[in-house]
Amino acid sequence: MTGSYDAVLLLSFGGPEGPDDVMPFLENVVRGRGVPAARLAEVAEHYHHFGGVSPINEQNRELLAALGKEFAANGVDLPLYWGNRNWHPMLADTLRQMRADGVQRALAFATSAYSSYSSCRQYRDDIVRARAEVGDGAPAVEKLRHFYDHPGFVEPHVDAVASALASLGSRGTTRIVFTAHSVPTSMDAASGPDGGLYSAQLRTVAGLVAAAAAPELSWDLVWQSRSGPPQVPWLEPDVNDHLRALAAEGVTDVVVSPIGFVSDHLEVIWDLDNEAARTASGLGLGFARAATPGTDPRFVTMVRELVTERLYASSSGRRLAPWDASGPSCVPGCCPAPVRPAGRPAS
């Protein structure tokens, strides 16, 4: 049951795996993006705090292992590959290996759930660029569709919020604080046919998770890990500022749920487990951070289902989604190339 696809590619962000990797990795991330050197030096320190090792690559190795078992147990007879945007294994190297193995047409699962330039089109651009770098015979790669509202992504977040709440025990008023990576407000405004699709999708998921985990509690959606030059507006409030506002309002305990992410990578274990936790403790707020899906079996099954729906579409010749015409992975207007404030037109 493979239709016309002959491989599945895990496409991710990548992260350093030792102190010497940190600066070259960060330079790959911010190339052409106008991120100030001072911000980069500060972020390098976050990585050095963990010996220069981001957990994201190990998390992707674990996801690959789980997917291999899931495919084998369900008759999906496709080899798995893994390539990153910013660090080894680099996507172009993976595509070269795939070509050497005779792969011609692959489906890609990107570890990014939502619409926007950074969380969607940039991965598509990565594919275009890497294929050009590899040249003749580079396999075709088609990104799977968005999964932000898929139960395989939402349900692990629900259970994680419920267990974080249970671990916290409330001393008064508890608030659920959902977080996602901030992006420039212009990037959010450009996503989707009517704009604001990135934040709208996040608000949808926050509402679903809160309603299932704790319908009696209030919740907020806020932002973390702001980058970029200070004069460029990004989505606000920042999670730390928001915790200060909540404490001032009389909230006593918070569960912080990073629904913007699929695994507990560095922006989770530093920006939340260190920075936001420290902010909370300084305010006397009880704090529990909810886990991300990682290798939750429901999440792993979701990836297999996203693959098999495409195998089915390909073998049946059916269009399964109204946005097939503009490239099967994107809703209309999902992730236009941004006009960057630095004036550099994105490709």
Ligand SMILES: CC1=C(CCC(=O)O)c2cc3nc(cc4[nH]c(cc5[nH]c(cc1n2)c(C)c5CCC(=O)O)c(CCC(=O)O)c4C)C(CCC(=O)O)=C3C
């Ligand atoms: C929307 C979004 C996601 C979620 C979707 C997805 O998962 O893809 C995400 C994920 C991640 N972001 C990550 C790390 C970084 N992001 C940076 C910078 C930026 N992120 C942006 C957006 C996003 N980022 C943007 C608009 C920038 C500014 C530069 C630019 O315009 O492109 C920087 C530069 C330094 C700084 O923070 O200033 C770093 C180091 C890691 C890896 C963590 C690890 O190593 O474990 C992950 C998974």
Ligand SMILES: [Fe+2]
């Ligand atoms: Fe998109």
